[in-house]
Amino acid sequence: MKKFIYNTKSPEATTKLAIKLAALVNPGDVITLEGDLGAGKTTFTKGFAKGLGISRNVNSPTFTIIKEYTDGRIPLYHMDVYRLEDSEEDLGFEEYFNSDGVTMIEWASMIKDQLPAERLEIEIFRSGDDEREITFTAIGSYYLEKCKELDDESISD
Template sequence: MDVFKLTTYSEDDTMEIAKQLASLLDRGDVLTLEGDLGAGKTTFTKGLAKGLNIEENVSSPTFTIIKEYTDGKLPLYHMDVYRLEGSDEDIGFEEYFYGNGISIVEWAQFIEDYLPNEVLSITIHYGEEGSRIIEFAPYGPYYHSIVESLFINVKGL
C-alpha cells in the first residue's frame, strides 16, 4: 500500500489541504483520522468542513461520539469513537458510512468491524519546528485516485 506524505507549517496550510480534499470527496466516503493530542485532527476536520461549505463551528466530538454537520453541500459526520473501546455497541455506523454524507472517524481501530473495506486513512504527526506531517494511506483504487488528485492540487503549498 502506498502512503503519501505532506508537510504543513501552519494551521492554515493544514486546513487548506483538508479543504482541497473535501472538493474531491463524495457521498458515502469514509476517512479515518489518527494523531496525537494537539497534532491537528480538529484543525483538519475544520478544513474539511470549510471545503464542504459548512458554516457551523466544528469542534471535537469527544463527549458526544458523533457530531453531524448538515448545512453544507454534503453532510459531514465527525466521529470520535474512543469511548467505544471494548464495546460491541453498534450506534448505526452503516447509516453514516453508506449514507448521504462524508464520515471522518477518529480512533477508528475501535470499530474496525464496522468500517468499509475501502477507506482513506489519514494520520497527522508532529514534525520538526512546529510542522505537521500528514500521511494519506488509501485503501482501494477509488481512494488512491483521490489522493493522487489531491497531491496534484496542493503542489503549490
Template sequence: MTLNAAEKLGTLLQPYDVILLNGDLGAGKTTFTQGLARGLAIKRPIKSPTFTLIREYQTGRLPLYHMDMYRLENAAANDLDLSDYFAQPAVIVIEWSQFISEQLPTQYLQIELQYLGLTQRQLVAQAVGARFQELLAQWQTALN
C-alpha cells in the same frame, strides 16, 4: 498548512467517502476536519465530538458526519451500530478509527497526522480501494 491541505481535500470529496484520521492527542485531527468542512462549504463551527461521539453537519455541499471513537477504547465498540451512517450519501470522518476497526467499510482514505512541533504537522495518507487511490492522486495534484 493542515487547514489548507484539508480544505483542498474537502473540495474533492464525494458522497459515501470515508476519511480515517489517526494521530496522538493534539496532532490536529479536529483541525483537519475543520479544513475539510471548509472545503465542503460548511459554515458552522466544527467542534470535537469527543464527548458526543458523533456530530452531524447538514448545511454544506454534502452532509458531514464527524466521529470521535476515542472514548470507545475500553468500551464495547460493537454496541455502536454505524452501518446507518455508512449508508448515507455523506462524508464520514472518523478520529481514532482503530477502536472500531471491525465496523469500518472496506474502502477509505486513512490519514496519519504526526505532531512535529508547535506549528508543524506531517500528513501520511494511505488509500484503500480504487475510489480512494483516485482521490489521493487528485489531492496530491491539488497540493502541488
C-alpha cells in the same frame, strides 16, 4: 495501499490541505484520522468542514461521539470514537458509511473491525511545534484516484 505524505508548517497549511480534500469527496466516503492528542485531527476536520461549505463551528464531539453537519455541499458526519467504552459497540456506523454524507472518524482504529473495507486513512504526526507530517493511505482504487487528484493539485501551488 499507496501512501501520500504532506508536511505542513502551520495549522493554516493543514487547514488548506483539508479544504482541498473536501472539494474531491462524494457521498458515502469514509475518512479516518489517527494521531496523538494535539496532533491536529480536529484542526483537519474543521478545515474539511469549511471546505464543504459548513458554517457551523466544528469541535470535537467528545460526549456525543457523532455530530452531524448538514449545511454544506454534502453532509458531514464527524465521529470521535475515543471515548467509546466498547470497540464492539455499534452505534449504527454502517448507516453513516453508506449514506448521503461523508464520514470523518477521529481515533478510528478503536473501531477497526467495524470500518468499511475501502477508506482513506489519514495519520498526523507531530514533527515539530507547528510542523506535522500528514500521511494519506488510500485503501481501494477509488481512494487512490482521490489521492492522485489531490496530489496533482498540491504540486501546482
